[in-house]
Amino acid sequence: MAMSQNIISPVAGAAEPTPYGLLAEFPDPQALLRAAAAIRQAGYRRWDCYSPFPIHGLDRAMRLKRSVLPWFVFGGAFTGCFAALAVAWFCNAYAYPLIFSGKPYWGLPANIPVAFPLTILFGAVTTFLALWALAGLPRLHHPLFFSARFRRATTDGFFVTIEATDPCYDLAATTQLLRRLGAQAVEVVKDC
Template identity: 40%
Template sequence: MANHWGIVAEFDSASAIYHAAERVTAQGYTKVDAHTPFPVHGLDKALRQGPSHLGWLVICCGATGICLAQLMMWWMNAVDYPMWVSGKQPYAWPSTIPVTFELMVLLSAFGAVFGMFGINKLPRFHHPIFTHTQFHRVTDDRFFLSIDSTDPKFDRAATAKMLESIGGKHVELLEEE
């Protein structure tokens, strides 16, 4: 028996996917996700998905940038090769601010971008959801709701029927890769 990844249904508006998400989670489904052409406001609440904790990662990266910059400038200009230029001390904090700021921003941005892709497990070029016959419209004008087969309430027939009853079109059972 082929393993199933889940069931996917198509909806045709932001309002339809929002109400479908509310009804599916109200029925006790937990491994539900929506796929939309743009972030739909409030859909995370309807799907009962928690907020992103990416900010903590970015703060750590930013702090690393600050420490790294300070250590680098202090060690290079005051310890390894003390350099006196125009009577200024080898290490003087005011002149270190610009570089410290820039490295803080740089490492934070790396954290935000690569952290976001990492948490989202991207790049991933093959995903079972791409086998849905209508899924190419997810980046255009259609909204999809997917229920994972690992959901405790998942049942091939009943779940498909439920998705159809709440207005889902092209309800398809997708196979695991």
């Protein structure tokens, strides 16, 4: 019990560890949904929900915005398509023109099979890299891992975190809000 409160006790004279934010545990998905809607209405910006499985309607309750990932994918795919056609044109029609079986130097149908997989390849690789970048990966540690309670987020725990950097964050008021929303436990997570 006490361990989760502060794993690393502040040493006298050392700088006080900055708080990451508040972690609240809710008993079931319904309570999490209600809490998410209420926290959003209270005007919080930097907060998140954690559950062991996807919960229908949670993204709507949180008013999550559509990811910008598709635009990266589109850019990557377009680049792939263009690059394939440009290289094929440069090699076959411009730098080293050769006649193959009576075909014109530059024939679009012949080059679509190259453009198609390259479109997909560039799109897929961009998706992968952009997803990592947008999600802030790779990342070796996260303050939430200091909390022993949070380990249950992958089995049977339903959590909300509100970060200390949120403009609406106030230790006493936010704790009270989370309690009022039905949180079983609220704890401060320190960022060391």
